[in-house]
Structures are given as C-alpha cells and as structure tokens.
Amino acid sequence: MSSTQKNFRVEPAREEDMPRCMQLVLNAFGPFPNFDVIGGGPDSEENRRLNAERHLRGYKEHLEKYPSVSPGVKCVFTDPETGEEKIIGFAEWFIWDRERTEEEYMVENYILRLEWVDDLVKRKVVLDAMEPEFATRRKLMKGRPFGLLCFMCVDPEYRRRGAATACVKYGMDRCEELGIPAYLEASEEGMKTYKTLGWEVYEGHGEELTFPPMIWWPPNVTKE
C-alpha cells in the first residue's frame, strides 16, 4: 500500500525508520502543551530511540486486535536531481476496523496511556489535560469502527508542498476501503489543510477544546 504525489511517497514506517520519524515528532510537537512529558524531553538520539520503542509497542498492541493497517506512516521525499531519499513526514493512523465494546474503546492505546512516565503526579496532570479530547472522541464515535489520525508532522524545510496532504489521504483511502469515518483532533496549523481535504469541524461541544475534533465521512459512508 503506497500513494505517490510529486516526489513524495507514503508508506508504512518500518522499525528502522522510527528514530527519524520520532525526530520529526519531537521537533514538531516540542512546543505543544505537555509534550515535554508526552515526548519525554527535547530531541536527542536517546529520546528518539525511547520514543521509537514506545510507539512500536503501541503499534504491536493495536495490530494484535485490529490488524488491517499498521499505524506508523512515513512520507519519503526523493530528490529529483540526485535520487536521494529522505523521510520528511510522519503520521499515525489508528484504524479500529471492527466494532469495539465499551470496555475496549474506553482504553487508549499504549502511546496515549503514558505508562512509562514515572512521575505519577505529572502523568496524571497530562492525562487529565488530554481527557476532554478523549471523552469527546468516545462520546462521538463510541464503539463504531473508525480511523484516528495522530502525530501528523512534516519537516519544516519540506512544508507547504503537499506532504501532510499525502499522509492524510493515505489513511482516508484506507477508511474509504473499509467504509468507516476518519477522526482527528486538530492543531491550528493543521486545520486548514484538513478542511481542504473535506474534513468537518465537529460543532457540538468541541468548541472549547484545545484541539477541536474533525471528522471525515467517505462518500460511501452515511453521515450520522
């Protein structure tokens, strides 16, 4: 499964790609609230390695129960002159490909449970800060199958060339194939691109959230 646009190629991230992918994540989300705890500190080789391990563990946990799509997705740029390839974008698509019980959908993936954070007070503060977004997602999607986009980020040097668009479309295509909606919690920077791709901001009780929910309904899925 891959999709190509200009000199960008989107495909599943392999284990050996993860430290570079985590470098992109640590730099893009470093300034976000609570990311010092979520990402475990600034970008460094050690921190890339630790985050890669955590995210891979999260993928394994997800794939054991929902095997359709491996969550980590990389965007590779090929230099048209030299042919050199570089990972310049990353995203995670958690696709729940079947109905889930309440017991199942009330538990976030390992990556969002922050179990590795030793400081329990800090961990609780961050989980409490994220809870309104989680609660809205659970309320809206409940146990229905859907795809969740997280950690969408692009190397600043390669932004505004369609790399994020390609990563988002990759998951939208998977959702369309499965006949399920797609969901994300939008940063201010990302929202316009998602709107351009046909995503709608949820106008219910999500307005007060730091990262407003957005939903995309594939043409073959009835909007609810």
Ligand SMILES: CC(C)(COP(=O)(O)OP(=O)(O)OC[C@H]1O[C@@H](n2cnc3c(N)ncnc32)[C@H](O)[C@@H]1OP(=O)(O)O)[C@@H](O)C(=O)NCCC(=O)NCCS
């Ligand atoms: C948000 C983010 C992922 C966008 O990445 P990106 O690769 O620049 O996104 P795209 O290039 O696909 O789209 C960005 C804009 O460039 C435009 N664009 C795409 N290709 C273009 C091209 N070849 N030339 C000019 N503009 C182009 C798009 O139309 C879009 O415009 P819009 O915002 O007015 O709709 C990136 O800014 C980022 O990593 N931000 C920090 C982390 C973050 O906020 N992530 C989102 C979490 S929800």
